[in-house]
Amino acid sequence: MIRADDLRDRLVARIDATAFTAHGLHVRSGDEVAEYRWTPDVREEIHSVSKSVCTLAARFAVAEGLVGLDEPAGAIAPELAAGAHTTLRRLLSMTSGIDFPWSATMMTDWPDVAAEFLSRPSRGPVFQYSNASTYTAMALLAHRVGDVAAFLEPRLFAPLGLEGLEWRRCTHGRILAGEGLSLRTEEMSRLGALLRDRGVWNGRRVIPAEGADAVHSAWVDTGGDTDGYRRYAQGAWDGPGPAWRLHGAYGQLVIVTGDTVVAISADDHLGADAVAAYAAEIAAS
Secondary structure, eight states: OOHHHHHHHHHHHHHHHHTOOEEEEEEEETTEEEEEESSOOOOEEOGGGHHHHHHHHHHHHHHTTSOOTTSOHHHHOHHHHTTOOOOHHHHHTTOSOBOOOOOTTHHHHSSOHHHHHHHSOBOSSOOOOOHHHHHHHHHHHHHHHSSHHHHHIIIIITTTTOOSOOBOBOTTSOBOSSSOBEEOHHHHHHHHHHHHTTTEETTEEOSOHHHHHGGGSSOEEOOOOSTTSSEEOSSOEEOSTTOEEEEETTTEEEEEETTEEEEEEESOTTTHHHHHHHHHHHHHO
């Protein structure tokens, strides 16, 4: 039995035993692949896994000289962020220090979430995880690259073979950024493989290695005390164990350790951490 098959079978057995509400599983171990489905293979909302895609968008723009990660927001978009000194780096790493926690009505509570976010004071480089931070980063980036999804189409989506993607938008026409993108389980695993291989997909350089690595490097301390939540980069969490992962609400997971990528689509928020820990444990063994 090849390694990818073995990892898949062990994960399926654990998921079935724990009644975790998984929809799909895709495993890459080196060049080997294996998959399993509990529900029809359709594109589903990947929630915060999309934050890594936003970081890649910013890194493409940096590589092309269109924006600087440490430019003040007010310099990137004066009409949106007059006087604001936070940066894309701070926004993508959730360390702007601007107090703006997530809420279910975030996108409808204010006329413009990005303008509201940037109008608030900063407490310094303090970590606070919030969809508003990623949304604001992409609102700023759009001032330099135009529509972010369109900017990514020839640079990321087409090279990965991701056609006809839908990314939900706010009333201003901007992508929701930290959520709203839909992918199949196997398509999520392509993103994981691109990051695992430092920006290379199918032997082709898609993005500079530094840009791909940014998603899961330069860790910042979150103040958390639970394995898998102590450090965050620019889209990825450090852990569980030796792995790092992209983690969206309701169990959307891309877990990477060594040469292994495990992608899971699900509808089970509370059970996701245990499944991620088991996947990381067996992938590292």
